[in-house]
Amino acid sequence: xxxxxxxxxxxxxxxxxxxxxxxxxxxxxxxxxxxxxxxxxxxxxxxxxxxxxxxxxxxxxxxxxxxxxxxxxxxxxxxxxxxxxxxxxxxxxxxxxxxxxxxxxxxxxxxxxxxxxxxxxxxxxxxxxxxxxxxxxxxxxxxxxxxxxxxxxxxxxxxxxxxxxxxx
Numbered sequence: 425x426x427x428x429x430x431x432x433x434x435x436x437x438x439x440x441x442x443x444x445x446x447x448x449x450x451x452x453x454x455x456x457x458x459x460x461x462x463x464x465x466x467x468x469x470x471x472x473x474x475x476x477x478x479x480x481x482x483x484x485x486x487x488x489x490x491x492x493x494x495x496x497x498x499x500x501x502x503x504x505x506x507x508x509x510x511x512x513x514x515x516x517x518x519x520x521x522x523x524x525x526x527x528x529x530x531x532x533x534x535x536x537x538x539x540x541x542x543x544x545x546x547x548x549x550x551x552x553x554x555x556x557x558x559x560x561x562x563x564x565x566x567x568x569x570x571x572x573x574x575x576x577x578x579x580x581x582x583x584x585x586x587x588x589x590x591x592x
Contacts, residue, residue: 465510472497527571546570 508515
């Protein structure tokens with residue numbers, strides 16, 4: 425009961441603040457959202473910082489007392505285009521898979537002129553029945569395993585020299 429009441433109070437507080445910020449950011453349209461994503465999300469980031477560092481006073485109706493609620497954003501679930509907008513990763517090229525990167529297998533459809541990505545069966549366990557199927561996939565069995573994960577040093581080397589200026 426206490427968590428539910430706190431959740432409702434917190435949600436109404438965030439929604440109230442979001443209405444104020446929607447007036448400020450109303451001129452940001454979907455066509456330019458990827459250019460202004462940091463500006464558009466800045467109010468959310470500020471509230472998350474506030475809730476992590478200082479917390480917010482919340483009334484627990486069941487216990488009839490107030491307490492300081494701290495919160496964090498653990499993860500988000502996004503579709504692939506949104507992933508590209510939020511991370512800055514290119515999701516529209518032949519090497520668009522963020523896991524496979526250079527080992528991405530892609531092909532352009534003849535009539536649709538769309539890029540499709542192949543070989544996702546390699547992420548299945550080695551004896552999975554789908555790995556042997558040819559006809560329903562691309563005419564080939566999948567014999568390779570998934571690409572090796574990058575080490576922390578390799579990730580650091582990739583992002584070390586990225587220079588990005590936020591805001592427009």
